[in-house]
Every structure is written in C-alpha cells, then in structure tokens.
Amino acid sequence: MTSLMNRSPGPSAGAATGEAGHRGLSLVVAAVILLLMWEILALVIQIPILPTPLATLSTFGRELTRNLGRHFLVSLMRVVASITVAVALATPAGLVLGQSQRLNRLLSPFIYLLYPIPKVVLVPIVLLFLGVGNAPKIVIVTMILFFQVLVLVRDSAASIRPEVLTSVRSLGAGRRALFRFVYLPASIPAVLTAVRQSIGTAVAVLYIAELFATRYGLGYYIYIQGSTLFDYPKMYAGVIAMSILGLGLYFIVDAVERRSCQWTEA
Amino acid sequence: MVSSSPVGSVDGTDAVIAIADVSFAYPDQPPVFDGFSWRVEAGEIWSVLGPSGCGKTTLLLLLAGLLKPQCGQLSVAGRLIKRPRPRTGLILQEYGLLPWATVYENVALGLRIRRFYGPDGRHVPPDADIDSSGAQARIQYWLDRLEIAGLATQYPGQISGGQRQRAAIARTLALQPDLLLMDEPFSSLDAPTRESLQLLTLELCAEAGLTVVLVTHNIDEAAFMGQQILMLHDPPNQEARVIENPHKADNAYRCSGAYQMACSSLRQCMDKAKVDGSAGQRGLDEST
Numbered sequence: 001m002t003s004l005m006n007r008s009p010g011p012s013a014g015a016a017t018g019e020a021g022h023r024g025l026s027l028v029v030a031a032v033i034l035l036l037m038w039e040i041l042a043l044v045i046q047i048p049i050l051p052t053p054l055a056t057l058s059t060f061g062r063e064l065t066r067n068l069g070r071h072f073l074v075s076l077m078r079v080v081a082s083i084t085v086a087v088a089l090a091t092p093a094g095l096v097l098g099q100s101q102r103l104n105r106l107l108s109p110f111i112y113l114l115y116p117i118p119k120v121v122l123v124p125i126v127l128l129f130l131g132v133g134n135a136p137k138i139v140i141v142t143m144i145l146f147f148q149v150l151v152l153v154r155d156s157a158a159s160i161r162p163e164v165l166t167s168v169r170s171l172g173a174g175r176r177a178l179f180r181f182v183y184l185p186a187s188i189p190a191v192l193t194a195v196r197q198s199i200g201t202a203v204a205v206l207y208i209a210e211l212f213a214t215r216y217g218l219g220y221y222i223y224i225q226g227s228t229l230f231d232y233p234k235m236y237a238g239v240i241a242m243s244i245l246g247l248g249l250y251f252i253v254d255a256v257e258r259r260s261c262q263w264t265e266a
Numbered sequence: 267m268v269s270s271s272p273v274g275s276v277d278g279t280d281a282v283i284a285i286a287d288v289s290f291a292y293p294d295q296p297p298v299f300d301g302f303s304w305r306v307e308a309g310e311i312w313s314v315l316g317p318s319g320c321g322k323t324t325l326l327l328l329l330a331g332l333l334k335p336q337c338g339q340l341s342v343a344g345r346l347i348k349r350p351r352p353r354t355g356l357i358l359q360e361y362g363l364l365p366w367a368t369v370y371e372n373v374a375l376g377l378r379i380r381r382f383y384g385p386d387g388r389h390v391p392p393d394a395d396i397d398s399s400g401a402q403a404r405i406q407y408w409l410d411r412l413e414i415a416g417l418a419t420q421y422p423g424q425i426s427g428g429q430r431q432r433a434a435i436a437r438t439l440a441l442q443p444d445l446l447l448m449d450e451p452f453s454s455l456d457a458p459t460r461e462s463l464q465l466l467t468l469e470l471c472a473e474a475g476l477t478v479v480l481v482t483h484n485i486d487e488a489a490f491m492g493q494q495i496l497m498l499h500d501p502p503n504q505e506a507r508v509i510e511n512p513h514k515a516d517n518a519y520r521c522s523g524a525y526q527m528a529c530s531s532l533r534q535c536m537d538k539a540k541v542d543g544s545a546g547q548r549g550l551d552e553s554t
Contacts, residue, residue, distance in 0.1 A: 167362025167434070170330055171376040171441065172352045172389040181379065185366050263366045263421040 051233045060237035068234075071221040072241045078137045078206060078217065079199075079249060085138065086145035087191055094150045094190070095183050098157020115147045120205045123212070132213040140209050141202045149194040156190035157183055189264055192257040196250060203246040218242045281305040282445055282477045283329060288338035290328060298324045300502035301338070311471065311478040313492025313511075315485065315536065320498040322481040326447050329479060330356045342445060352391045355443030359450035361434045363422040369433045370418040373409060376441040377401040408436035411470070428459035435463075439470060446471060448480040452487065461520070464491060468515050485536065489528040490515055497535055509535060 130136035210219025226235035283306035291297040298321035331350040383389040409415040412432040452460040497507040
C-alpha cells in the first residue's frame, strides 16, 4: 500500500497518537514553507498573474461565501457521486473476477486494453453522448475510478490465502457467507487504496470536464476568472478551492483507511 | 506396545467415520486412494502418518467434505458426506484466521456464520444455539480456556504462531463439534509450545468426548497423540494399515521407554511403508 506520507507500523495507541501529531505538524510546516516560497516569488516577479498568497487567501475567504462556495459544492458533489458509483459497480465486479479464474481469463484482455487509456481524452466523446449537466462529468470521473478499484479488488480477492477459505468453509460458510465474511472485508483496503490513489487524477479530469457544457463547478470558475474576466486573485482562489477538494478527499480516505485497516500494519 | 492389524469391514453402525471402497484422484493425476476403506469409532483419537505426498491432507479434506470422492461411500455420523458438515471441526497448520479480524472476532466467526444462516440443518445444525448472549459467553469461555483472553483485541499479525493456533482451536471448539480434524496443527510451532498445545488439545478433546483425526508427518507427534495410527504410503492407498497405540498421553509418557519404543516401531513401519509404496508405484508421480 502506498501513501504520500510514510506510514509507521506502530501498533500501540500512544505511539499512533504521537505519530499522528508529528505527521500533522510536519504537514503544517510544509504548507507554511510553500506559502513563504510563493510570497517571495510573487514579491520578486511583481506581475498581476501571480498575486501574493495573502491577497489570494483574502479573496478566497471573501469568495467562499459568494460564488466560490457554490462552485465548490457542485464539484464536491460530482466527485463524491463518482466515487460512490465507481465503488458500487467495481467492487462486486472485482470480487466476481477475483473468485472466478475462467471469467477473469475471459475479461482480462478487455481490462488490459481499457485500463491504460487516459480517460481525459474521452471527455469530448462523453460530452457528445451525454450533453450538458452533471451526468457526463460524473461518468468521466467514474471511469477513472472504476478501473482502478476493479483491478485492485480483483487482485485482493484472488490473493486470499486458500487456508483462510478452507477454514471458513469448514465453519459452515457457503458462498453467501464467504462473500460476507471473507471477500467483502478483504476488499476494503483495496477499495480505499484505489480511491486514495485515484483522487488526484479524478479531480484533475473533473477540472477538464467542467470547462465544457456547464456553468457550475470549480473548473468553470477558474477558467472564467482567469481567461475571460482576468481576475487573477479569484482565479487563484479557485485553484486553492480545487486543491482543498483534492487534498480534503485524500485526507478523508487516508484517515478512513488508517482507521479501518489497522490490521494491515500489524 | 505397538501392534499392527488390518482393518475389517466398514458396515458397523457405531462408526463416526465410515469409508468404504473410496477412490479419489486429482485431475490428470494418478489416484491417491483406490478402493480405500477405513472406520473410526466414537471418541477415538487417531493419528494419520505418512510421507509427504501420501494423501494425508487429501484424506482430511475428504472427511471435511471439502473434496468429493469419485467412487465409494464416505459417511460421518451415519450420513454420506457431500459438503462440509456443521458438526465437524477443522484445524489447519496455517491457522486460517482472518487477518483483518481481531482474535475475539476470529473466535466468534463460526458463531456469526451460524447466526447468518440460522439453524437450517445445511450450514448450521438444526439444534444449534444461535442466541447472541449465549454465544458471547461461549466465546469468552474458550478465550479463557485457551488462555488468549488478554489477546482478544489483537490482530493475528500481532501475536505468535502458538497464540494463533490457540485462537484457531478456540474458534473451532466454540462450535461444539463432535468430530475434530487437524492437519499438521502444531508443525510450525517451537517444541515447548507444540508440546503444551498437544497436551491441552488432548485434555479439551477428552472433556468434550470428541473423536479426533490428526494428520501429521511427525512420528513423535503421531506416537504421542494417537491411540490408533493410520499409516499411509505413496499413492495409491488401497488398504488401511492401522497401528494400535494405547497409552496415557501425559508428560510422563513422553519421557518413558514405551514412548521411545513406539516412536522407533513407527519409524520402522514408515520406512517399510515407503519401500512398499515405492515398490507398488514405481513410475507414478506423487499427486498430492
């Protein structure tokens, strides 16, 4: 399992709390350093397309209660809907493929061909088919998450140790109970890892998708402020909102993963 | 004293396990069992001994209903086995614990599966107690009995091999089986842990009056655990070779001359089984 930050294997509660505190502090320090570098660069360059972080954050705070907040909520809704649909479709599909070698052999070539296609190039096609509104944005982000979840869940189901299946079957478990007590909980780390790893790409593609056929969403907001209204502090405020969207979702999934998958660090 | 005797008919009605003319082969492999017959009476404790690849684990999986014979009849407690039987407990060398569940959750797993299905007679005995509070008391009893109550919130990855095997035993015994099948349950444990768990297992089985079939490749373990020993050889196994080994399994026995003699006799029998098996099956590949 990979993460942006190093993960410690510490099992004790005290050690875990200390580690979490240290991690939070190092994140704050990194954020302050990045803001300082931005400030210095803006002061040195002195051009309108790079406002200072202070001016940007001030605009961000002001805009959040106006238009920016609404655009943020629309983008958040689209990402959350995409995650929900992708997990709901890909998890059972991955579990079925992981349990059935025959089916996996049959469908693997399709996954192999479709998985690496950069989904962002499909944006115009999806827009042509689904038109305006939320649906094309949700579909395109769902496609990114779907394959990632599908592949990781399939591999996690296929790698369940045979003695675990044998012993649980000997306890009386049939197919339904195996699914409920073995395959489903075994897939949780794979689902969370897939979502966590894909969130950055999903938000980036959402930005592209929101440039077309919509008047709501952070992608639209950033584009309009930067390219049409030339209000650069607002454009940067939109960039910050989009970063918060990606980072916030990443942190939430990361926290859920740490909480529900403690056994993977045991 | 160790003595050797062939097995008689399998038509007795008291037999917990009755195997009659069973044949089994894995796909594209020579048969592991070919017209094999064997019977086990209620309350008996058997060791199944033999070289690697002789079919010990295959026999256990057949008894557990996890494999199906191609020919012959295999019945447990008077019923033909076509699928896992709810009153048969199985303990494996690699424990088979869920890595994402705590020790408590692992011990409770069988009882949760019973609540999941209800007493349907297929996955769960029709008279099984699936009451939640009763289940909690039973889980706590077996955690205490196996001395792992202090580890209840730990994950399998955080505890030792011996503790994991204790959790696996607690999980199985919490379901109150009448037949306990064990596949090399102590082979990956260090000697002191192995010996203490052997004694504890025998003590618990005696208390519950369980019938036990323990598969092992360890001669010392077979001699200590088994009141009777089924000797398998290189496939195909056609005839059950049974060695009577009556003794009182305690620490004193482990230090006795009788135990040393039993081990020595078993070693000779095993060497003979290898010679017989290879003589009878020259040219055949091992299939298990």
